[in-house]
Amino acid sequence: MSGSEDRPHSNYDLVIMSQQTTPQARSTLVGIGVGPGNPEFVTLAALRTLDAADLIFGPTSSAGQPGRAETIIRSLRPELVVTPILFEMSQGSLGIEQRRQSTLGAAEEVVAALKPGFTAAFLTLGDPNIFSTFNLLAEMVTTLAPNVSIASIPGIMAFQAVVATTGMTLLNESEHLSLLTGLEVTDRLDQELEDPSCAIVIYKGGRNLGAITRRIEAHGRSRGAVIGIGAGLPGGTVSELTELRETETAPYLSTIIIPPLRHG
Amino acid sequence: MSGSEDRPHSNYDLVIMSQQTTPQARSTLVGIGVGPGNPEFVTLAALRTLDAADLIFGPTSSAGQPGRAETIIRSLRPELVVTPILFEMSQGSLGIEQRRQSTLGAAEEVVAALKPGFTAAFLTLGDPNIFSTFNLLAEMVTTLAPNVSIASIPGIMAFQAVVATTGMTLLNESEHLSLLTGLEVTDRLDQELEDPSCAIVIYKGGRNLGAITRRIEAHGRSRGAVIGIGAGLPGGTVSELTELRETETAPYLSTIIIPPLRHG
Numbered sequence: 393m394s395g396s397e398d399r400p401h402s403n404y405d406l407v408i409m410s411q412q413t414t415p416q417a418r419s420t421l422v423g424i425g426v427g428p429g430n431p432e433f434v435t436l437a438a439l440r441t442l443d444a445a446d447l448i449f450g451p452t453s454s455a456g457q458p459g460r461a462e463t464i465i466r467s468l469r470p471e472l473v474v475t476p477i478l479f480e481m482s483q484g485s486l487g488i489e490q491r492r493q494s495t496l497g498a499a500e501e502v503v504a505a506l507k508p509g510f511t512a513a514f515l516t517l518g519d520p521n522i523f524s525t526f527n528l529l530a531e532m533v534t535t536l537a538p539n540v541s542i543a544s545i546p547g548i549m550a551f552q553a554v555v556a557t558t559g560m561t562l563l564n565e566s567e568h569l570s571l572l573t574g575l576e577v578t579d580r581l582d583q584e585l586e587d588p589s590c591a592i593v594i595y596k597g598g599r600n601l602g603a604i605t606r607r608i609e610a611h612g613r614s615r616g617a618v619i620g621i622g623a624g625l626p627g628g629t630v631s632e633l634t635e636l637r638e639t640e641t642a643p644y645l646s647t648i649i650i651p652p653l654r655h656g
Numbered sequence: 657m658s659g660s661e662d663r664p665h666s667n668y669d670l671v672i673m674s675q676q677t678t679p680q681a682r683s684t685l686v687g688i689g690v691g692p693g694n695p696e697f698v699t700l701a702a703l704r705t706l707d708a709a710d711l712i713f714g715p716t717s718s719a720g721q722p723g724r725a726e727t728i729i730r731s732l733r734p735e736l737v738v739t740p741i742l743f744e745m746s747q748g749s750l751g752i753e754q755r756r757q758s759t760l761g762a763a764e765e766v767v768a769a770l771k772p773g774f775t776a777a778f779l780t781l782g783d784p785n786i787f788s789t790f791n792l793l794a795e796m797v798t799t800l801a802p803n804v805s806i807a808s809i810p811g812i813m814a815f816q817a818v819v820a821t822t823g824m825t826l827l828n829e830s831e832h833l834s835l836l837t838g839l840e841v842t843d844r845l846d847q848e849l850e851d852p853s854c855a856i857v858i859y860k861g862g863r864n865l866g867a868i869t870r871r872i873e874a875h876g877r878s879r880g881a882v883i884g885i886g887a888g889l890p891g892g893t894v895s896e897l898t899e900l901r902e903t904e905t906a907p908y909l910s911t912i913i914i915p916p917l918r919h920g
Binding site for chain 2: 427546
């Protein structure tokens with residue numbers, strides 16, 4: 393772990409410094425969080441790292457089509473060359489082995505392209521360390537090539553953008569937040585709904601929207617609850633959850649937010 | 657709530673649009689998340705909103721000294737004029753009324769300065785809607801002046817920067833995150849520590865560091881746990897929590913992160 397009097401502030405600086413001072417040294421893979429969709433939510437660190445990178449990889453779920461993270465960066469930096477990497481996005485437990493295999497294929501591609509001293513950037517929607525494919529990719533890359541350094545640049549998460557759109561106060565100091573996926577609907581959700589001071593954010597719950605909405609209603613937590621679908625992307629929407637009461641499913645990239653129960 | 661085919665993507669665009677098309681209209685207060693400390697983690701939206709704002713307020717806890725959020729922005733935009741607003745930062749339950757009074761004073765200052773059609777930006781560390789003074793300020797401003805519109809721009813949170821520094825995988829899809837404050841040490845913390853698939857982030861727990869560390873150890877969750885103190889600020893550090901085992905208190909702006917228990 394590190395401490396310093398002044399700079400470097402973060403591993404972002406370490407990445408840049410290692411490029412400048414030891415050009416023959418280890419190569420580096422940097423996960424870049426590009427935010428949830430709106431190019432305005434990209435950070436300076438993300439842009440500067442991309443400008444300095446030797447290679448940029450962008451995940452896509454369909455060959456020949458740029459992925460969403462690449463589209464965000466393209467709108468800011470049309471001149472950058474992004475190499476697409478195909479990722480299997482099949483959902484559910486049946487998809488786990490397929491996703492693992494396609495991530496391994498992506499790791500092999502990254503390792504093959506990483507010449508000594510190169511820095512490769514890997515684009516991710518949201519934050520690269522939270523519910524992202526980057527961590528598994530990085531683990532596989534270091535298994536295949538232990539000399540590759542791993543770094544990451546945090547990104548704005550979809551729920552933050554949705555909260556900003558609605559104007560809600562997500563959390564006071566006396567409250568807490570639970571962030572979970574809705575890929576499976578478990579008892580954990582009921583426990584959180586029982587706790588009035590718990591704000592709940594559910595990612596990737598589109599497939600189970602109906603079941604989730606009914607549990608929220610059963611616990612009397614519908615008031616103020618919203619759903620962002622493709623938040624920040626063109627065509628993205630933010631709606632009150634009650635407006636979708638009769639809807640059983642929504643797209644994969646949906647974010648459900650349930651504010652704490654407040655009186656008054 | 658809103659949905660659209662293309663733009664606007666977020667309330668950021670709405671703010672800019674309202675300035676362009678209806679200069680005589682309502683005035684607006686925008687909470688700007690400037691991230692945890694490293695100026696590189698500022699977003700394009702934050703910078704562009706600040707460049708376009710008529711007024712910029714920056715909270716400070718000591719008169720005559722710029723606050724931390726102001727220092728971040730000053731390093732990127734030395735030419736911007738930031739008006740300091742004094743905030744009472746006394747901690748604990750005794751400080752609640754003092755903090756409320758000083759926030760009311762700040763709200764009165766903001767309202768007095770906001771001419772019709774003006775956009776005022778209010779700088780906040782991290783994200784303006786999560787454990788921030790912005791929401792209470794905004795509520796008081798709209799009570800005093802109901803015609804003021806409120807908007808916000810999300811910011812990178814301290815825990816994201818700390819996680820990126822350590823290279824840990826914070827969350828897989830089968831895990832969940834709990835974000836709470838350590839201003840009081842409650843049973844909630846024990847419940848989360850009992851759940852091996854729960855990643856835990858504790859903000860503002862510096863005053864209770866010793867008590868928190870002992871609970872983490874008692875539940876066998878010390879492995880991989882880290883503490884960021886003033887993360888991203890000059891002099892900021894990230895350490896393994898076990899290194900601070902004998903330490904009873906740490907500064908207010910500390911972030912404790914406990915990864916999920918993983919086997920293998």
